Amino acid sequence: MDAMARVEGALTTALSRMSGPGCPPRLAEAVRHAVFPGGSRLRPRLCLAVAAACGDDAPGLADATAAAIELLHCASLVHDDMPCFDNAEMRRGRASVHHAYGEPLALLVGDALIVVAFEQLARAGTAHPERIAPLLLMVGGSVGAPTGIIAGQAWECEDEINLSEYHQQKTGALFAAATMAGATAAGADPEAWRALGERLGEAYQVLDDIRDVAAKPEEIGKPTGQDRANDRPSAALQLGLAGAVRRLDELSAAAIAAIPDCPGQAALQAMIHQQVSSLLPKKLRRAA
Amino acid sequence: MDAMARVEGALTTALSRMSGPGCPPRLAEAVRHAVFPGGSRLRPRLCLAVAAACGDDAPGLADATAAAIELLHCASLVHDDMPCFDNAEMRRGRASVHHAYGEPLALLVGDALIVVAFEQLARAGTAHPERIAPLLLMVGGSVGAPTGIIAGQAWECEDEINLSEYHQQKTGALFAAATMAGATAAGADPEAWRALGERLGEAYQVLDDIRDVAAKPEEIGKPTGQDRANDRPSAALQLGLAGAVRRLDELSAAAIAAIPDCPGQAALQAMIHQQVSSLLPKKLRRAA
Numbered sequence: 334m335d336a337m338a339r340v341e342g343a344l345t346t347a348l349s350r351m352s353g354p355g356c357p358p359r360l361a362e363a364v365r366h367a368v369f370p371g372g373s374r375l376r377p378r379l380c381l382a383v384a385a386a387c388g389d390d391a392p393g394l395a396d397a398t399a400a401a402i403e404l405l406h407c408a409s410l411v412h413d414d415m416p417c418f419d420n421a422e423m424r425r426g427r428a429s430v431h432h433a434y435g436e437p438l439a440l441l442v443g444d445a446l447i448v449v450a451f452e453q454l455a456r457a458g459t460a461h462p463e464r465i466a467p468l469l470l471m472v473g474g475s476v477g478a479p480t481g482i483i484a485g486q487a488w489e490c491e492d493e494i495n496l497s498e499y500h501q502q503k504t505g506a507l508f509a510a511a512t513m514a515g516a517t518a519a520g521a522d523p524e525a526w527r528a529l530g531e532r533l534g535e536a537y538q539v540l541d542d543i544r545d546v547a548a549k550p551e552e553i554g555k556p557t558g559q560d561r562a563n564d565r566p567s568a569a570l571q572l573g574l575a576g577a578v579r580r581l582d583e584l585s586a587a588a589i590a591a592i593p594d595c596p597g598q599a600a601l602q603a604m605i606h607q608q609v610s611s612l613l614p615k616k617l618r619r620a621a
Numbered sequence: 622m623d624a625m626a627r628v629e630g631a632l633t634t635a636l637s638r639m640s641g642p643g644c645p646p647r648l649a650e651a652v653r654h655a656v657f658p659g660g661s662r663l664r665p666r667l668c669l670a671v672a673a674a675c676g677d678d679a680p681g682l683a684d685a686t687a688a689a690i691e692l693l694h695c696a697s698l699v700h701d702d703m704p705c706f707d708n709a710e711m712r713r714g715r716a717s718v719h720h721a722y723g724e725p726l727a728l729l730v731g732d733a734l735i736v737v738a739f740e741q742l743a744r745a746g747t748a749h750p751e752r753i754a755p756l757l758l759m760v761g762g763s764v765g766a767p768t769g770i771i772a773g774q775a776w777e778c779e780d781e782i783n784l785s786e787y788h789q790q791k792t793g794a795l796f797a798a799a800t801m802a803g804a805t806a807a808g809a810d811p812e813a814w815r816a817l818g819e820r821l822g823e824a825y826q827v828l829d830d831i832r833d834v835a836a837k838p839e840e841i842g843k844p845t846g847q848d849r850a851n852d853r854p855s856a857a858l859q860l861g862l863a864g865a866v867r868r869l870d871e872l873s874a875a876a877i878a879a880i881p882d883c884p885g886q887a888a889l890q891a892m893i894h895q896q897v898s899s900l901l902p903k904k905l906r907r908a909a
Contacts, residue, residue, distance in 0.1 A: 355786055356767030360775035364766070417724035434778075436705035440728070441775050444700065446730060448765030451739045455757035462750040469743035471758075477736030478652070479644030487648035487729050490722075498643055560886065 336385075339392075340377040340437030345365040345370055347453045351445070359393040363434040363442045367411050368404065370426050370555070375608060376511040377403040379533065382604050383515030386597030391464075400585035402511050405476045408446035411439055413486060419559075426554035445557050447476070454531055461520075475510030482507060496566055505539075507532030525593045531586035533605070539581045540566040540612055547574055548614035570578050578617060592617060624673075627680075629667045631688035632656055632784040635741045639733070651722040651730045655699050656692065660713050660842070663896060665691040667821065670892050671803030671814055674885030679752070683806040685745030686756060688860060689738040693764045696734035697725055701774060707847075714842035737765070742869050749808075757804050761800030770795060784854060792829075793822030813881045820876035821893070827869045828900055830855040835862055836902035873897050 348368060352361045377399035384395035414421040414429040415436060422432045431439035451469065458465035478484040485503025488494045509530030513523035544553050545560045546569040560567035569577040589602050610618055640649045665687035672683035702709040702717040703724060710720045719727035739757060746753035766772040773791025776782045780791060797818030800810035832841050833848045834857040848855035857865040877890050898906055 351766045353767060355790075356772055357779050357783075359778055360766055360772065360891055406734075412728055415728065417728060419663040438775065438778050440700055440703065440705060441778075444696075444731065444735060445766045445771045447735050448761050448769070448771065452758060452761040452765060455754040455761065459754045462754060465753045465757075466747045466750060469753075470740060473736050473740040473743065477740060478639045478648055478733045479641060481736070483729050483733045483736065484644055484648065487645040487726065490726050490729075491645050495643075495645075502643075506905050618705040 336378045336381045337374060339381055339396055339464055340399055341371070342555070343377075343396035343453075343560065344371070344403060345399070347449055348402045348472060359434065359438060360441060360445065363430055363438045364445055364539065366433060367407050367446065369443050370425070371403070371407075373608070374403060375537070375612075376406055376507055378499055378519075378604070378608075379530075380507070380511040380515035382595060382597070382601050383512045383529075383547055384519040386592075386595045386601055387516050387519035387521035388536065388596075389519050391518060391520065394461055394464065394468075395459045395515065397453045398472070398518040399511075399516045401454045401472055402475075402507060403513065404446045404450040404453070405472065405482075407506060408443045408450070408453065409476070409482045409486070412443040417487070418486070420455065421555065423550075423555050426551070436618050455611070464517060465524070468514055471514045471517060471523065472510050475506040480506055500538055500566075501531075504538045508534030508537060528591035529588055529593075532584055532591050536581055536584035536588055539568045539577055539584060540609065542569040543556045543574065543577050543581065543611070543617070544614055546577075547617060552614060574617075577615075581609070581613075625662060625864070627669055627684055628662045628687055628691065628888060629659070631665075631741075632691060633682035634658070635685070635688045635692060635737055636779075636874070638809045639735070639737065647722065647726060647735065648661060648729060651718055652733055652769055653716050655695050655734065659691070659695075661870075661896070662691060663900075664694055664795055664826070666817075666892070666896075667796070667801035668806075670749060670797040670889050671800045671817075672807040673890055674880075674883045675804050675807035675809035677807050678750055679806060679808065682745045682749055682752065682756075683803065686760070686802045686806040687799075689742045689760055690802065692734045692738040692741070692797065693760065693770070694795060696731045696738070697764070697770045697774070699734070703727055705905050706774070709843065711843050716841070737776065746854040752805060752808065755811070759802045759805060759811065762797050763794040768794055771904065773905045788826055788854075789822070792826045793819055795902045796822030796825060816879035817876055819882075820872055820879050824869055824872035824876055825896065827856045827865055830857040831862065831865050831869065831905070832902055833864075835905060840902060853871045855874070862905075866901075869901075870898070 351364055380399040380402055389395055410428045413419055413430050414424055421429050430442050454469055475481045482503055485499055488499040512526040512530035516523045516526045545557050550557050572610055592598050592601050639652055668687040668690055679796050700716045702706055702712055702847055703719050709717050742757055763769045768793055776787040797815055799820035800814040804811045804814045833845050838845050862864050880886050880889050
């Protein structure tokens with residue numbers, strides 16, 4: 334099965350219990366709206382690719398880990414889109430959760446996604462109990478405070494922002510968790526995979542800045558020009574578009590160089606090339 | 622060490638990493654505001670009491686479990702108080718989190734508390750890896766969807782409310798998790814402790830209804846008369862105050878009768894008597 338099918342299958346499994354007569358039906362519907370159809374599923378595919386490169390001796394656990402990472406990413410999007418933060422009406426080309434279902438349900442959808450992510454890890458981990466705690470701490474650390482997305486987002490509520498912490502926590506941490514947890518799920522040493530995740534997190538941040546400046550809204554499923562409008566730090570605004578693309582190339586090369594020696598090395602390199610290229614705005618893509 | 626001191630110590634430990642230069646300082650402050658000073662700490666004390674009755678062979682894990690349950694309870698209070706739900710300005714006798722720190726931070730505080738609760742369980746469970754998954758699923762099920770607090774709260778967003786699910790999910794589930802997880806943390810069979818938790822959950826629901834009608838706001842640290850004002854179901858309004866107190870007595874007796882035979886049975890009985898009595902509005906308390 335290819336990685337995308339594994340990711341979608343694992344997400345479907347994770348949400349399958351959230352239906353039936355005991356669950357408020359609009360909550361179940363809003364949760365599905367937050368998760369399906371997805372975006373590029375970059376992080377969970379990366380997680381599975383690393384697990385595969387490490388031998389993937391526990392594919393069920395790798396699937397659950399990938400799903401947990403994507404569910405937590407979706408949770409952060411739902412809460413970040415809410416009126417008290419970005420007040421974004423669109424996400425992935427359609428209404429954001431609060432815009433479609435109201436603020437109360439959007440609040441609960443984010444909460445429910447966080448909980449089900451950890452439940453899913455625990456459920457899949459029963460066959461490998463010694464891997465659960467490390468996995469959970471790795472994934473938890475990448476979303477919580479003081480080192481994860483929630484801490485990153487909270488810098489927006491401070492008078493003075495710590496920019497390097499902001500980017501590392503808000504974007505880099507979950508990428509690093511994706512590679513490291515992929516290795517851990519397969520029983521391998523996670524530290525060897527940290528650098529790859531961190532470089533990719535930086536590359537993705539630059540890519541996101543480029544898309545905000547150079548993509549069309551319909552290409553990325555959300556309004557563009559938000560960084561300038563909200564006076565946010567942006568590599569594309571600081572370095573210019575060409576400079577940002579050069580920076581992206583450097584970071585992608587650094588990420589690829591950071592892949593440890595392993596049987597799946599070539600496949601991982603190809604995947605990273607392909608993903609970075611497919612996420613570039615159409616007009617900036619080069620022939621392969 | 623008495624149970625209250627253990628609970629406060631475990632909560633302090635859980636939040637100790639959420640400070641230092643990497644963590645946005647207002648987030649760290651708002652998280653502490655949500656957790657300290659606490660209320661009655663009913664659920665975590667119950668959890669520790671059951672762990673003690675079961676031999677408490679892993680006190681560090683019992684402490685972390687109790688803390689996780691209280692942190693998840695605090696998270697639900699922070700999010701329920703937000704303007705899109707109860708819009709409550711007061712909690713535990715002072716400003717609610719969003720009233721003191723704004724909506725964006727209140728949203729993030731709830732999220733951070735959910736994550737740190739699971740992290741804490743994982744961290745303490747490394748010495749007992751085979752207990753982590755059952756504990757996590759028990760605690761997760763009591764807060765997530767379809768069986769926990771989040772599902773319960775989401776009934777408020779439906780056109781038709783399922784009242785028995787609403788109460789069981791919103792109040793009962795976390796009490797049942799407190800007793801069952803207390804047993805699990807100590808390596809005992811959780812099923813034997815389910816009935817005690819469920820009965821106590823029902824008793825607490827009635828107690829809460831009584832307090833809303835008969836307590837003074839300064840006694841319970843929040844406005845009273847909310848059930849009538851918001852047209853919420855209430856045992857005190859349906860049965861009258863005397864009827865509700867009789868119902869509470871019945872439920873407390875049923876809870877006490879549900880305590881399994883164990884060395885700590887008498888201590889548990891005494892604790893439940895004492896807690897129910899101490900939470901009754903002053904004018905309704907009887908001499909012991």
